[in-house]
Amino acid sequence: MNRVAVTGIGTVCALGNNTGEFSRRLFAGDCGIQPLIDPGDPPYKFRVGAEAPTFNPHDHFDEKDAGLLERFAQFVTVAAREAVKESGLRFEGELGDRTAIITGTGIGGKASEQEGYRRLYQAGDPRVAPLTIPKTMTNAGASRISLEFGIQGPTYTVATACSSSNHAIGQAFSMVRSGTVTVALAGGSEAVFVDGLLRAWEAMRVVSSEPCRPFSSTRRGLSLGEGGAMLVLENWEHARARGATIRGEVLGFGMSSDAHHLTQPCLSGMAKAMNWALRDAGVNPEQVGHINAHGTGTQANDAAEANAIRTVFGDGTDRILVTSTKSMHGHTLGAAGAIEAVATLLALERSEIPPIAHCDAPDPECKLNVVTGQSRPARIQVALSNTFAFGGLNASLVLACMP
Amino acid sequence: MADGQLDTLSAEVIQVIAETQRLPADSVTLDSTFEQLKIDSLDGINIVFALENSFRIEIPDDAVRNMRSVRDAVAGVSRLLSEAPVQPGEP
Numbered sequence: 001m002n003r004v005a006v007t008g009i010g011t012v013c014a015l016g017n018n019t020g021e022f023s024r025r026l027f028a029g030d031c032g033i034q035p036l037i038d039p040g041d042p043p044y045k046f047r048v049g050a051e052a053p054t055f056n057p058h059d060h061f062d063e064k065d066a067g068l069l070e071r072f073a074q075f076v077t078v079a080a081r082e083a084v085k086e087s088g089l090r091f092e093g094e095l096g097d098r099t100a101i102i103t104g105t106g107i108g109g110k111a112s113e114q115e116g117y118r119r120l121y122q123a124g125d126p127r128v129a130p131l132t133i134p135k136t137m138t139n140a141g142a143s144r145i146s147l148e149f150g151i152q153g154p155t156y157t158v159a160t161a162c163s164s165s166n167h168a169i170g171q172a173f174s175m176v177r178s179g180t181v182t183v184a185l186a187g188g189s190e191a192v193f194v195d196g197l198l199r200a201w202e203a204m205r206v207v208s209s210e211p212c213r214p215f216s217s218t219r220r221g222l223s224l225g226e227g228g229a230m231l232v233l234e235n236w237e238h239a240r241a242r243g244a245t246i247r248g249e250v251l252g253f254g255m256s257s258d259a260h261h262l263t264q265p266c267l268s269g270m271a272k273a274m275n276w277a278l279r280d281a282g283v284n285p286e287q288v289g290h291i292n293a294h295g296t297g298t299q300a301n302d303a304a305e306a307n308a309i310r311t312v313f314g315d316g317t318d319r320i321l322v323t324s325t326k327s328m329h330g331h332t333l334g335a336a337g338a339i340e341a342v343a344t345l346l347a348l349e350r351s352e353i354p355p356i357a358h359c360d361a362p363d364p365e366c367k368l369n370v371v372t373g374q375s376r377p378a379r380i381q382v383a384l385s386n387t388f389a390f391g392g393l394n395a396s397l398v399l400a401c402m403p
Numbered sequence: 404m405a406d407g408q409l410d411t412l413s414a415e416v417i418q419v420i421a422e423t424q425r426l427p428a429d430s431v432t433l434d435s436t437f438e439q440l441k442i443d444s445l446d447g448i449n450i451v452f453a454l455e456n457s458f459r460i461e462i463p464d465d466a467v468r469n470m471r472s473v474r475d476a477v478a479g480v481s482r483l484l485s486e487a488p489v490q491p492g493e494p
Contacts, residue, residue, distance in 0.1 A: 045464075205448055205464050220464070263445055300444070 050330025189228025225330020252281025295324025
């Protein structure tokens with residue numbers, strides 16, 4: 001079994017168009033959930049979202065490519081470019097064949113699909129844009145990255161709603177650890193700010209009218225966010241041999257399915273994912289010092305997750321610093337696992353835990369040691385990053401800093 | 404609101420709940436709790452959506468959280484209907 005190093009990180013979301021910007025705002029507790037650029041007509045019941053307001057496709061793609069890629073594919077491509085650049089890898093010869101690309105997205109490209117329906121049902125025009133299919137397919141981002149870097153190894157996309165990119169990173173981790181590949185680009189993206197989709201979220205009645213307040217007694221639901229993140233996962237020895245800078249390590253991964261309910265969270269399913277992840281990592285619960293929680297800000301999730309954490313860590317829960325960075329970059333759905341893995345790696349690297357924004361009144365029912373107000377200095381070796389999806393699909397990553 | 408109107412309203416609410424839940428109408432009574440009818444959170448969203456459509460009202464999220472029984476639903480709909488703005492031309 002090979003150790004798995006993180007040798008590159010790329011991020012795009014409401015907090016910034018690269019990992020540096022993301023990090024600066026994340027640790028400053030600077031919330032990216034803002035009034036919607038397009039408030040809807042009639043207005044959506046929720047007035048805020050974590051859009052990536054300064055992300056301009058034309059800064060990253062020429063006119064033709066910008067039109068060929070939906071926003072979710074643009075996000076993941078830009079994140080992959082940053083991660084690959086940092087890693088210093090070139091995918092020539094055999095390494096190109098021994099590199100995987102695994103991306104996660106819950107929904108793929110919805111904007112051109114919606115435009116097609118608008119033509120079809122509103123304008124009565126049966127001629128839908130000819131590239132609608134390759135633009136909307138969930139693997140559009142993964143395929144673009146493959147084309148761009150000439151990577152010819154295993155390339156595919158995982159769609160498990162809000163666990164998509166944690167599943168993607170977990171699978172990539174397994175492939176590097178087992179030696180199936182030497183390198184894997186893994187992460188995911190989501191672009192949710194499309195009218196039809198926002199109406200569907202509105203109908204679910206889980207989106208807060210104000211910026212979300214995870215683990216707060218006054219929480220009223222989640223805030224939607226968009227963005228993407230990618231990690232370069234690399235065989236440890238390969239990374240060391242070429243003198244790469246190692247940003248952190250993936251130690252383990254656990255997954256479970258609730259087999260309980262389509263949308264209601266399930267304590268035991270969540271706990272199983274965390275327990276499997278710890279076992280996979282060969283880590284004792286006492287070694288974990290930080291959790292980047294799924295922490296959506298809904299009543300049900302946060303209560304169940306807090307109980308699940310206590311089930312896994314017992315009295316040790318009290319010394320684990322828990323945050324939910326969704327309070328700043330929103331719930332980015334299929335991108336959540338990737339963006340939060342980056343947040344977790346940065347927290348370990350900087351010895352600093354980002355706060356939960358707007359959590360002014362921590363819920364006593366959620367018995368966790370939550371970081372609120374401002375980021376907290378803490379030297380921590382091992383952390384967990386959780387995602388729990390609609391459909392009852394749970395995924396938990398164990399990450400470690402460089403010794 | 405007069406008793407007769409409330410009865411009509413109750414019957415309509417019961418019909419919406421029964422249809423949404425695919426239940427025989429006579430199995431839903433004013434005293435049924437959502438728990439007895441095995442109405443979970445997802446069913447609840449569907450029922451609220453159907454009530455909004457049937458009565459042309461908008462049920463706020465907070466009201467949904469407190470709705471636990473058919474009687475709650477009837478009372479909530481009744482309240483929202485009485486709060487609805489009077490249309491021009493109506494007495």
